[in-house]
Amino acid sequence: MKNKLRFTGLALAAIVAFSLTACGSDKKNEGGSASESPAASASPSASASEPSASAEPTPAETVKLKIGARYFDDDTKLPYDYAIAELKKEMPNVELELVPSQQDDNQKLKTQMATGDLPDIVDTDWSLMQVAKKSNNLLVLDNEAETATFKEQLNKGNESKLIAPDGHVYAYPYAGIEFQILYYNKKMFEDAGIALPIKTIDQLKEVSKKFVDKGIIPLAIFSKEKWIGNALLKGFMTREEPKGYGVLNDATEIPESLKLAAGQIGELQAAGLFAKNATNTNYDQASALFYQGKAAMFINGQWEIPNAHKNMGDGVDWMYWPAKDEATYESTKFAMNGQGDPSGFAVSGHTKNKEIAIKVAAFMARKYAEYKFTMVGNPIVSIKIDKPAQVQMPKMLERLSTEVIPNITSFAEVLSSPKVGLAIDDNSQNLLVSGFTLDQFVKNMNQALKDK
Secondary structure (H helix, E strand, C coil), X not given: CCHHHHHHHHHHHXXXXXXXXXXXXXXXXXXXXXXXXXXXXXXXXXXHHCCCCCCCCCCCCCEEEEEEECCCCHHHHHHHHHHHHHHHHHCCCEEEEEEECCCCCCHHHHHHHHHCCCCCEEEEEHHHHHHHHCCCCECCCCCCHHHHHHHHHECCCCHHHHECCCCCECEECCECCCCEEXXXXXXXXXXXXXXXXXXXXXXXXXXXXXXXHCCCEEEECCCCCHHHHHHHHHHHHCCCCCCHHHHHHHCCCCCHHHHHHHHHHHHHHXXXXXXXXXXXXXXXXXXXXXXXXXXXXXXXXXXXXXXXXHHHHHHEEEECCCECCHHHHHHHCCEECCCCCCEEEEEECCCCCHHHHHHHHXXXXXXXXHHHHHCCCCCCECECCCCCCCCCCXXXXXXXXXXXXXXXXXXXXXXXXXXXXXXXXXXXXXXXXCCCCHHHHHHHHHHXXXXX
């Protein structure tokens, strides 16, 4: 779903957004969508697209909807608050009740997806959509008017954010194709006499040992959430295989690129890169370690940049993923550790206010994107924004916009097998635990690939 269109497209979209040209001339705010709607013949069962007990209220009535959204830090609270304020202006008869998502690696949401006990609107990703598909607990939005509008508003290259690998639309995205990077405390590195950039795994191992000797955690990671260990592993894998986990779609046994990356994490774990309780550490704890100067590095997506800038100003920067040697580092530094999975605000298949819920889901997605661009200066959004940015970009984001985005060579591809994805989640987390061996990783992954 991402493959060819998104690479140059994202670069152009970000450059256009960064230069603040009028990129949404005939659009209604932002939005996003792919070029052609999926074929009608692929439409899902009526139970998903036409929920029972659909009693649409008249325009004058107050409509109360529940919305499941992340709401635990500035990066999640502020766009939500902004969108809600805009919603009150645009749809004063709609009241949203927030159901905050938990920081539990989506476990509660997956249970709700399986049982149908969902809010009317919910912020989703591809893994959640796959769970919901099995029981028709999300509306399929292929033929909705909001979807057609969103397609017109998409930034080039972001088609895969709207259209899922199976050809359907399940949610309206607000983020563009995002990626994970390594953040570091500039003063800590300077005080430790560490030369930058770090290009190789061996250099990173030496860095780890230096910080461990100083009583400093080399890298803070919130690996209580399995996806971040998954992202760490994929970051190293993209130094050898730009497709990332996408290469596993046709594999029956673990490829050398993944085996090498898993072995590198094992070596780094032995060198002390991670805290001993890394797999029991959540985002709040890991970010606090970094921002309070107790950890020298931190891994998260580029969306962490505003928060990092707020906490550390110019004292923080990011680095490219290291590789097995310097030549590989130089040739693969612009193969990005991110992929254009579909995501955004979806609508429950059991909502009693289908039409309004769809409009609100699309509206919230547009306003999230609008907030990220205008209030944060983040050009990595799904749709065109016709309002100027009101803030200056943090230096790290400006560096991404000018140094990286125009030069991106590839993004990882989507992994199509949920079973293999779960195996990567579990085993990438295990790599951070002392005593878990590369042989165990290979055995477990080969079994998952055989059973997919």
